[in-house]
Amino acid sequence: MAINSAETPFPVGEVSRKIGGWIDRLGAVWVEGQIVQLSRRPNAGVVFMTLRDPSYDISLTVTCYRQVFDAVADAVHEGSRIVVFAKPVWYAKNGSLSLRATEIRLVGMGELLARLEQLKKALTAEGLFAPERKKPLPFLPRRVGLVTGRASAAERDVLETARHRWPAVRFEVRPVAVQGVHAVPQVIKAVQELDGHPDVDVIIIARGGGSVEDLLPFSDETLIRAVAACRTPVVSAIGHEPDNPLLDYVADLRSRTPTHAAKDTVPDVGEEHARIQQLRDRALRVVTGRLEREERGLEDWMTRPSIADPHWIVEDRAEEVDALLGRSRRTLSHLLDRAESDLAHTHARVVALSPAATLKRGYAVLQRADGSVVREPSEVAAGEALRARVSGGEFGVEVTREG
Template sequence: MALDTSPQQPAPVRVISKLIGEWIHRLGPVWVEGQVAQYSRRPGTQTAFLTLRDPAAEVSVTVTCATRLLDAMEVPLTDGVRVVVHAKPSWYYTRGTLSLAADDIRPVGLGDLLARLERLRKILAAEGLFDAERKRSLPFLPRGVGLICGRDSKAEHDVLENARRRWPGVRFRVEPVAVQGVSAVSQILEVLRILDRDPDIDVIIIARGGGSVEDLLPFSDEALVRAVSAATTPVVSAIGHESDTPLVDLVADYRASTPTDAAKRVVPDVREELDRVARAREQIRSALRRRLDHERAGLDSVRSRPALADPHHALRVRRDELTHLVDRARRSMRHLLDRAASDIDHTRARVRALSPAATLERGYAVVQRADDTVVRSPDDVEPGEHVRLLVAGGVIAATIDDPPPVEH
């Protein structure tokens, strides 16, 4: 039930602390897993004190236990060892601190660790964190390389030495961290975020030398694996030897077998690149020579053609063609004119044959009245009427006499 408080009636700190203790007391005994961060055993006492820490978070708790439990352990208890304790949480309300009173403590064996890592691997794989599609390609020549490694470690030396031997101008930002132990994960996470936010860093290398499975456990931590997956900068994993496969290797954008291999992967070899440039130049020169030879041969072939060997030849050919066409046009035109003249003569002859003038020339005459109407019948004129006779030679005036009698 929520505590009824107000600005006028606040609860004292001791009350809040006591209520917290009551809530914790209800939790009862629990099994807790953690990494031993600090272990102390006072001589002459039956009680030992150790601090359990969660490597994925800045959380730790004090554990008290009987020394006989530690003496019964098969593996000596040291800092960095993962253990499982059965303990009852206790809250010291006067100091406001949480502690665990352990009645059983067990080291996490190698088999248990591997089984847990396999379960975690399957979970992360099912989420798609290891898919090849999400891995980013590394830059050809990074402006800056972030290196996460142990302080003054052989891994640092191998990466820097081999990278600078390959490309002397490469710029590194080295972030030394603890690569094993209780603080390794938190330190690696912190510098990973710092390097990922640095705009001058184009690739990040996480490097560590070889070690046991327990030593490499920080690089299989779920929080670190998810942080590498979420990073926007490509990450190269170079943990241990080639046979070592922590989970960071699976989520990284490139998995290097060794720190030396990581150095070879993130920067090109200047000698190899110069050789490639030289070969490319020679290939370009050869291609240009072949192209020039091909074009020169084409020009020689064109120049050897008659049209270019004798430039006037084409003009003469076209002149002859033009002369032939002009003669042909003239012949066609004369033929057309002759045929048209013949047609006109024939038409004129037909017109003349059909013309009234030709009929008049044969002795016929056309009789017209004074109003120019043609007389076609004797009944069309009256006796004494003046008419005109059109003959071939001209016009003859005449007068109509009495009509002759009609013969029966």
């Protein structure tokens, strides 16, 4: 072993190496601290954190592999208090101490929140929080189911606000334990009863504010699945606006407070009357405007010449009608005269060519007793009686000799 004295001092590097050896023999230890700095590079395999102990105002660098950090990544952020199982590492070259962690745990509530976050991820993956599963709330429910603590401020806020908005609204109240070991089974039973009630159109689950531990029953997986199975729309009104139990994600509507749940569920009769009056006024304005437009249009039509003085069209065309009438008469007269002339000419030709005209010129037609006309002398015999037809009539003749 080297002697260390004023005459034979250790170099700084040797001292740093010896410190590293002592620290190396320490082995892995559990260390608690608050994260004051967190570095997660997207493609890096190592995560860097700075842990600080507020009591001693000292900080240590902690490194871990990505897979170690990913186990708690959803619940860990700057400001979180954690416990790490890590081995101290001394870097002799620069004389710095760090911790290489192989396990990370959240302290107290952080661990609880991590479990809730894991449950939230699992239920989200199943689709229980999907927006398309949300059922619409009725405009005016026949009866509102209310699950809340007995004689609680939440119950009073819901009932008073709802009845102030719509005095005739009816409630089906189920008082239950809202924290502790009995809360989950009682709330599930009440929700299932109200879901099976034929007159209940919407269910409100309400509770006042509280700590994370107090609100824990409303993140229970069994309750979440029971609400998801409801056919009746469910409104979640747990705690105040910053509180977000898992019930808020599976409910069909998340209200900020119990008072807002009543406002979201029951319409305000005064607002509805005002809305109806607005619609009536709007309808009156629309109808009045339409009538006024139609009246103006009718007035415009009535001022047009064809409507104001419809006879001017006839009067304006009277001369044209007279001219057309005279023209039609002349044309018709000309056609009739020409047709009469053609008829007279045709009649003259017919008369000239008719057998009667031939008879008037002194000709006669000889007919046998059977009415046949004699054309050749050889067609008659001596002594045969014939009839002679002339222009003035007819008479009988007798053949005296053969032709």
